[in-house]
Amino acid sequence: MGRPAPFVRPQVWETYGPADLSTVPVFAGGFINFGYWHRVDLEGPLSQDDRIRSEQDLYRHVLDAVAPTGGRAVEVGCGLGLGCALALDEYGPASITGVDIHPQQLRRAREANSPLLAARPQRLRFLLGAAESLPLGDAEFDCLYSVEAVQHFPDLPAFAREAARVLRPGGRVAVAGFFTVDGAPAPEERLAGLLETFAGGLDIARPVSRLADALAEAGFAGVRADSIGPQVWPGWDRWLARFWAPGTWPRNFMAAWEQRILDYYLITARTGPHGPGDGSSG
Template sequence: MAGESRQQSDPVVRPPVWETYGPADLSAVPVFSGGFINFGYWKGVDLEGPLTEADRIRSEQDLYRHVLDAAGPHKGQVMEVGCGLGVGCALALEEYRPARITGVDIHPQQLRRARDVNAPLLEARPDRLRFALGAAESLPFGDGEFDCLYSVEAAQHFPDLFAFAREAARVLRPGGRVAVASFFTVDGTPAQADRLAGLLDSYANGLDIARPVSQLADALTGSGLVDVRTRSIGPQVWPGWDRWLSRLWEPGTWPRNFLAAWEERVLDYYVVTATRP
């Protein structure tokens, strides 16, 4: 029934995800700032001059804005899947003004941090913001409960994109929109998984999963969604991300290889959108 939450047991978290977003607390790593955990959308930042922490935070906020613009409209019930510390939810609430925004994350430690970080907003607007424990492949909400669902740089961790797509289609109302921003392998490039594991520790240790962007597009289409569109935003992500990494990491160290993977056309950053008919 629409509006009825599903009763579920706590979701199972893959070990690399548990460690990275729990005890290791990726949000505290210096390359991430302001509570965000994303590579950033750098179009509005001058990459020729010295970069500041304010530039970094702006890039992270602008990635959210770019995704939210693609996901619109936002006047009703909105969900973020993989919300982390919830600062993107707060940005969406304050700048896009949906009726309510729900942040979902699979990691209980992240949700505790999200509630702490957003405590004043939760106290002031309990009817407008909430956080819930749940997996992307089994969302704890009723059918047709949301007008908009978006996800920013979390889908590279989802173990089953087809299950995620089915859940997105299920919880959206007719006319509802989904927008996913993340990095995927480039269609048509051979042996991407092996190459990425050799370049990037996050693929070698299983934190990130190598899959072509067409797999997500096919999953959304197969779940009955329409107007499925895939767009690369790599030029607005990778050079700025590498420029920021250069403050802390030397050339040849594995984090700097994200740019190399993009330049080799093995990996790219995409925004994928779709609509429930």
């Protein structure tokens, strides 16, 4: 018997299914992330090409951290699989597996990448699965990454344990996403008052230390959580200004960052030579 279909929270089901967030103009190009704007001139007018470059560059920043060249890589929360295709074309992994919890997203990913799937069937695949229960074998991968999906994962410790399980000794993990700032007072209530995605339960407010601690408890070593907010929020807000007026709720992402409630992070860690951690007892 196969695995049962994973439970999809209603907010996630609607947003990534019938609503199809990838078709919303603010997510130009089909990527669904806020972007990494370090190569874009924010003083001038922004083009759709600038926006797509920012989304691709966020993937590149994450992929640089896991160095997938020659290894087997898995993306958790792959969406339309455009990041998988970018990784395959630019980083030369032996194979890429994209995992997503939403069956409609998986169908779209297979459609969007049908030429690549036909040309490289041994190097690219898409699987249905939850971050907390990955449909993957033990020690199957050299690296695992996730780009702006972690804010939807309901159980970060379970995700961390699964990442440890599917990675080989010496494997690397990199997760990009937005979290509450450690020590921020009443972040859940404040974010719910600022941003509809938190008020409605699509995004889950957790401090970045929650994931860092979960990775450490799962046996990972060298856990780091680095803010990349300066490369994300100003560009994202400039792009949002094309669609949303000041004072509307999407523009409050910038306000949440400026008030030190929310930030964007890259969290990285590695397994030791004998598996998660360093394999030593001391």
